[in-house]
Amino acid sequence: MTTTTTEKPVENHAFEADVARLLHMMVHSVYSDRDVFLRELISNAADACEKLRYEAIANPALMASDPASRITIVLDEEGGRLVIEDNGIGMSRDEMIEALGTIARSGTRAFMERIEAAKAGEGTQLIGQFGVGFYSCFMVADRVDVVSRRAGSKDAWLWSSDGKGSYDIRPVDLAEAPARGTRISLYLMEDARSYASRWTVERIVKEQSGHVPVPILIAGTADAEPSQLTDGSALWTKSRNDISKEEYADFYRGISGQYDEPALTVHFRAEGRHEYTALAFVPSSQPFDMFDPDRKGRTKLYVKRVFITDDAELLPRYLRFVCGLVDTADLPLNVSREMIQESPILAAIRKGVSSRVLSALEKLAESDGDAFLKVWESFGAVIKEGIYEDFERREQLMALSRFRTSAFGDGYRSLADYVKDAKEAQSAIYYLAGGNPEQLKASPQLEGFRARGIEVLLLSDSIDSFWVMNAPEFEGKAFRSITQGAADLALFPKTDGGASASAEAPAHLADFIAFAKEKLGDQVADIRVSDRLTESAVCLVASEQGYDRQLERILQSAGRLETAAKPVMEINAAHPVIRAIAAKTEPSFQEDATFLLLDQARILDGDKPADPRAFAERLQRIFERLA
Incomplete structure (x- = not known):
């Protein structure tokens, strides 16, 4: 236990709100695998050692007295204490407060909300899946003391907390601190004292942290001579044939902060104009902050096995879920951040790694x-997102993409499958963008296509409305929204042999359409008989020019479009309600019916009546006529 003199000033701080909530959830929940805490602490220690190696490039004196990086685990089985110490970069007072008292990682709030909303079992899975960094130590410890001295500093600091809402921080004598680096002392809970057992710790380290690029030592007591547990060899420097699936999975968990299995592993060495080794993993589950706008990739850059940065943008944003590393000897060790962003070498590496990841996904699609x-x-x-952003790989990404469609149940279809099965006279790839697939399947605009056996892509992701605008065609067929413009379905006979709606229109319908146009002229661009409706009475579509209905909504909600264009209202001439309304000659009834039809179309489109009170009053008057 670390002791300090009473003269040392003690500062007491409350945890940031998000940290307090996270600690509360960990302490008061049951976890299926608490072993994760040791992996997290070892990963942090390895990062600290690698950061020191990088800073020592410009300032060799930082490592001069102790050049060999290491992580040392000291056991105190009798006292129920576990110590993890590294000789890495260390932390100053301000860095300790920032690193241990706050959560700066974007997306944490959303992550915790998912845990709180989940059932007990699902919450457990989330913790194991995503990891919780340093704070995971409170799953096993009643109190945690962190003593740290930044490399090159003459000050050392003690951070201490019981994980119940606050922490203390105070200076300590240099004699009580590491020469540089960080020492974390865990005072284990009664039911977690097995984590001070040598057998338990060795098992966890070998299973989960056997390939961190820093040697790990272990000592049975504070006075014992440490023995080497792992040699710190870099996994990515080995041949793929010499690495087991379990070793890859262990390494993946260490660099990703997740606890699932990798769905795909890409490991290769590029030789030629540029030489580098890349090791990339596609997770089997989403990182919790995948859609956070500030999220960057999880790919680290090494130069000659020296960690340089994890902010080098080695993959395009649409592959930001991929984690891994690139190690090259083609860059100088003192490469600057500005040079990284502008380097043609990094541009070539980015292109090569991206191509290999996409090729591996293509092979997976073909083989499994x-x-x-x-x-x-x-x-x-x-x-x-890459179809929208990456012109060079657009065709490859479109071929890789899979879609739910109106004709394939809950399964997925490729664009190649769609084109192969398209109707003989079909010149377009039809799509419907909107909410979830089930809502899209119920859309009235889909009825005429379904009646003619024409497959429609059901696009339920926000990005879908944008990439179809940037992708002019696929294998000679243009993309066309079924909620925009005329449907041109007269070219395709119905599968049941029925006539089109326009052919069945009664003579007096034209008079009703003219009446409706007069009443709704300031709300719709046009009213016309529809070929796309077979069951519903009415629907709304966008005009030929401008945006389709879903893209218009997205732009409006984002403040990118001040006023939406007037929609076109289509009516089903064969529908009994339309025929009954058209047959009535009473102007007041037809006026109420006309506005109700427009509101019905809005509701079917996922909107609400423009004037709810007027809608209710018109509906009331229609009901009164039936009384």
């Missing part, structure tokens, strides 16, 4: 369709 669909369900919405 079920496994690929699991990846697609987790990351398809992100991959499709």
Whole structure:
């Protein structure tokens, strides 16, 4: 236990609100695998050692007295204490407050809300899946003391907390601190004292942290000579044939902060103009902050096995779910952040790694369709961002994409499958963008296409409304929204042999349409008989020019579009309600019916009546006529 003199000033701080909530959930929940805490602490220690190696490039004196990086685990089985110490970069007072008292990682609030909303079992899975960094130590410890001295500093600091809402921080004598680096002392809970057992710790380290690029030592007591537990060899420098699936999974968990299995592993060495080694993993589940706008990739850059940065943008944003590393000897060790962003070498590496990841996904789709669909369900919405952003790989990404459609139940279809099964006279790939697939299947605009056996893509991700605008065609067929413009369905006979709606229109319908146009002229651009309706009485579509209905909604909600264009209202001439309304000659009734039809179309489109009170009053008058 670390002791300090009474003269040392003690500062007491409350945890940031998000930290307090997270600690409360961990302490008061039951976790299926608390072993994760040791992996998290070892990963942090390895990062600290790698950061020191990088800073020592410019300032060799930081490592001069102790050049060999290491992580040392000291056991106190009798006292129920576990110590993890590294000789890495260490922390100053301000860095300790920032690192241990706040959660700066974006998306944490959403992550915790998911845990709180989940059932007990699902919450457990989330914790194991995503990891909780340093704070995981409170799953096993009643109190945690952290003593740290930043490399090159003459000050050392003690951070201490019981994980119940606050922490103390105070200076300590240099004699009580590491020469540099950080020492974390865990005072274990009664039911977690097995974590001070050598057998338990060795098992966990070998299973979960056997390939961190820093040697790990272990000592049975504070006075014992430490023995080497792992040698710190870099996994990515080995041949793929010498690495087991379990070793890859262990390494993946260490760099990703997740606790699932990788769905796909890409490990290769590039030789030629540029030489580098890349090791990339596609997770089997979504990172909790995948859609956070500030989220960046999880790919680290090494130069000659020296960690440089995890902010090098080695993959495009639409592959930000991929985690891993690139190690190259083609860059100088003192490469600056500005040079990283502008380096043609990094641009070539980015292109090469991106191509290999996409090629691996293509091979997975060909060899194991079920496994690929699991990846697609987790990351398809992100991959499709590339169709919008990456012109060079647009065709490749479109071929890789999978879609739910109106003709294929709950399964997925590729665009190649769609084109192969298209109608003989079909010149377009039809799509419907909107909410979830089940809502889209119930859309009235889909009825005429279904009646003619024409397959329609059901696009339920927000990015879908944008990439279809940037992708002019696929294998010669243009993309066309079924909620925009005329449907042109007269070219395709109905599968039941029925006539089109326009051919069945009664003579007096034209008079009603003219009346409706007069009454609704300031709310709709046009009213016309529809070929796309077979069951519903009415629907709304966008005009030929401008945006389709879903894209218009997205732009309006984002403040990018001040006023929506007037929609076109289509009516089903064969529907008994339309025929009955058209047959009535009473102007007041037809006026109420006309506005009700427009409101009905809005409701079917996922909107609400423009004037709810007027809608209710018109409905009341119609009911009174039936009384």
